[in-house]
Amino acid sequence: MNIKEIPKDGKKLSIKKDNAWFMDMVGDSGIDVESIGGDMTAVVTVRQEYTKSVVIEGSAHADVVMRCVKCLQTFQKSVDADFSVVLEPYETSVPAHHAIAKHDLDAEFYVHDEFDPEAVVFEQVMMGLPQYPLCTPGCKGLCPSCGTNLNEHPEHSCTSTRDSSTFKNQLKKIKL
Ligand SMILES: [Zn+2]
Ligand SMILES: [Zn+2]
Secondary structure: OEHHHOOOOOEEEEEEEOHHHHHHHHOOOOOOEEEEEEEEEEEEEEEEEOOOEEEEEEEEEEEEEEEOOOOOOEEEEEEEEEEEEEEEEHHHHOOHHHHHHHHOOOOEEEEOOEOOHHHHHHHHHHHOOOOOOOOOOOOOOEOOOOOOEOOOOOOOOOHHHHHHHHHHHHHHHHHO
């Protein structure tokens, strides 16, 4: 979107993006997202403040499928994000030698009068995801010996444990 397309009293946008778009945005960012259930949706208002700042304000929703770090099962995390993001023109606000600041989360920029409201919404949804994704707060994880899911099999006692008790029985026999 070009800043020239923003009317004086702002513009309301309804954004709806599917799983393919979302996963393309995730790309190889290293963020552990499996897919999204349904579409990412958002309603935002875009307006210009002062001379050059662009304000993108609104709310977004996405059901993001992540993988639990403990049991490795996928689960759905619903994100509802309310946000107000200010974009500054990149050329004038940042000296060239500070180009690295473009990646600073505290500062958002647009370049050559172009900006992407959808990318802003995506970023806001991603910021609503947990750093340490767990399917449930009390996830029991996997058996360290055989990998059995201990949430599904809370009574699991591992073969390796049985092996060692058999071994103890053998020892008892030897002692007798
Ligand atoms: Zn889990
Ligand atoms: Zn086991």
